[in-house]
Amino acid sequence: MSGFTDRVETALADRTLKIAVERTAGTAEAKRAVAVDAFPDFERARDRAAAIKDHVVANLGHYLEQFEANAVAAGATVHWARTADEACRIVIDLCKAAGAKSIARSKSMLGEEIGLPHALAEAGIGRIETDLAEHIIQLADERPSHIIWPAMHKTREQISALFKARHRTPHEEETIAAMAESARRELRTQMLGADVGISGANFLIADTGAVCTVTNEGNAELSLVPPRVHIVTAGIEKLVPSMAHATHMLRMLARSATGAALTQYTTFYTGPKRAGDHDGPEEMHIVLVDNGRTRMRAEGLAEMLRCIRCGACMNHCVVFRQIGGHAYGGTYPGPMGAVLTPVLDGLAASRELPSACTLNGKCQEVCPVKIPLPTLLRGWREKSWREGLEPTSMRAGIGLWAWVARRPALYRLGTGMAQRVLRLWGRNGWITSLPFAGGWTRHRDMPVPRGGTFMAQWKKQNRR
Template identity: 65%
Template sequence: MSAPAHAASVDSFKARADAALADPNLKIAIDRTTRTARQKREAAVADWPGFAKARDLGRRIKDHVIENLDHYLIEFERNARASGAVVHYAATADEACRIVIGICRDAKAQTVTRSKSMLGEEIGLPHAMDEAGLTRVETDLAEHIVQLAHDRPSHIIWPALHHKREDIAALFREHHHMPLNGDDVGSMVESARRELRGSFLGADVGISGANFLIADSGAVCTVTNEGNAELTTTIPRVHIVTAGIEKLVPSLSHAFVLLRLLVRSATGADITQYTTFHCGPKQSGDLDGPREFHIVLVDNGRTRMLAQGLAAMLRCVRCGACMNHCVVYNEIGGHAYGGVYPGPMGSVLTPVLDGLAKSRDLPNACTLNGRCQEVCPVDIPLPTMLRGWREKSWAEGLEPKTQRSFLGLWAFAATYPFLYRIGTRLAIRAIRLFAKEGWISKLPLASGWTRYRDFPKPPARSFFEDYRAHNRKTPS
């Protein structure tokens, strides 16, 4: 099965978004998942009276760590080494991949299992492993689907959100060694379990991410719902953790505050099925565990974000709530964003990772309605940061000349109220001429809107006209 038309093979954001809007099945798939996620989160938050206080505490914990990052890095490294772990530092994505590939080669690894990790996707680890000739097995169910489809994740919690159940069943029939018993979810999960079991048992190296790095113990926390991470990190003789340096927390109690916020915001549950803490390799008396335990701490632009005024973005716990509630993401899905991280958080992070010149369309695609910050469990001011990228893009002259000229014309008209009101009246009356039964299916200069949806017929009078009429009727 080939990658969908809205994947990154289409160059520009506008082209990718256009292709996504033209795909009715994608819209159905997005709605099914994100609507359920929004409902579950709302219920979980409503059922926890202390959510607001915990959210404020979570924000303060993350800000404290960011402000004292050097201290907690040193403490974590010292305690991790004391437990028997080998700690590596990587300044860039390429360096991180080289370290991981080197560990695999030193272990003479043939098969490597990997549990879901957005940091791994960010640094391009799957591609690097494939290029190195390693047999890579993605063990998360959704990542397994994405790997079989030669595709990319479209959501940070549900990577295969863009695939329908029928397409997944066809993939499993094509690639799984044992016949699929049925197209229902249970049968497909059982098929994946059978297919992956041998890889779990035979892997030489297991690679995981980390939801939290506990500074005072050197432990690594993973949060999953499938148990695949435990099989990935426990059975192989070598376990490699790749984690961004912002994942640090001072202690276990701080981690539990953030865990309660993360899970409710991500899936609407009180806690995940599997919350596991790994602390060093197998010790004398342990029944299981790896013989080698490596932790690769990755910067990849994070310290640069501190200098760019984006420190608050380092609070992010990767819950996905911002994209579940984003009106843009819910129309175009994750692939249209082009980078590793979609949605509002991706629109802030991608200019850091790929450069603003390549990704200036992302901040401009946002409606700035503020819903993303409202639902963020650590109160990241995403709209403010997106406005900051817009301002930087304008200051650096990255917008097309036609757009700058149009905005200049609009700014000129806005400085003359009489001229602006006349133009507004004329525009409203002209637009209304294209309406039929309350909707406009085709509108000159607005084909980007009307190509895939109708435009609502505007009211007969502008807001200013209604406002003046209201004031005339209201007694002073």
């Protein structure tokens, strides 16, 4: 994969991408605002949600043991995986033991994180992605660009062309309903005929051993109940103590993710099919995955383990809205991805992500569990600086700036001159190009400075 700068450059030059991202993220932002306004005491609800997650993370061992005991009592088998590779090996072995010729997979970012689609392909096990957006991604042979809307980078027109090229019986009318019907025809038979169903989990209920999935299409139920075997892959931080706690988190998740009071399908799976049940899998396996999570708790990133994967931080991020998800290069894009990717891929390989943030704080403002994302991103920046990962040019530039900033008279002289020079490059109130600053002006215009410098205006204000 190309470097971050190249990916950003490509994204900024893609006008269709900007249209696609704005259609979805802009709508999500507006719908969330309406849902929050209609939610009495939303701030107190955020406080409680953060407290629930912090309590679980602080007592993770206790709740993991409780969940395992109750899940086993309900008939499920619990597996433990320290790493992504170990988790994939467990899933592949379970599929082979079941003699699986086909598997149906319900959308799961944890599955993407551990590389499960690639592992299944390498093992020669065919899979069908049953989520509509993941189906689009699979047909296009691409990676998800958002954790809630994996295909948000594609326009309706692009999806129509893709379906016509890849579906056996494609749609004829250019309507959303016709395209959805085309996907339904393509997927339903394969869902119902799968030998194994694989899902993630939105929440794991410790006191019952239940697994909760949240979808808007019903694909999880169709792809997990009919197969003989249901395999769940879930991060160990997905735990909540009880159903009451899960209910509270569900209220926060739906409103933050899609602006709805509740998603269309919220399902709890407690063990495999029992005597007297009309349907359900004969086996249920739950793979609990660490993959750096205990390390995050030990190394000052425990607050990130609150994350309920709602995507609100992305929908409101000024950077994500410009470049989309693929530019981030990792499994998780946006502000949350800028924090998580250095954990998963190493800081040396992803140090540019925390530095790309403007630190405007909007992500923390909308996070339903109050994760201090700007603070965590600053922490990665500081670590990158301490470890000497920043390029020499940047260290020299910041050193020069610091030298000038420690000399107030020189600093004020420099900012005053810079403001006057910038005005010379302005046309009709905007600066469209600047020498040595093409990275800033190639895809955006800058407003011409008005009035004096900040310090000059501050001094003038205080004289009144």
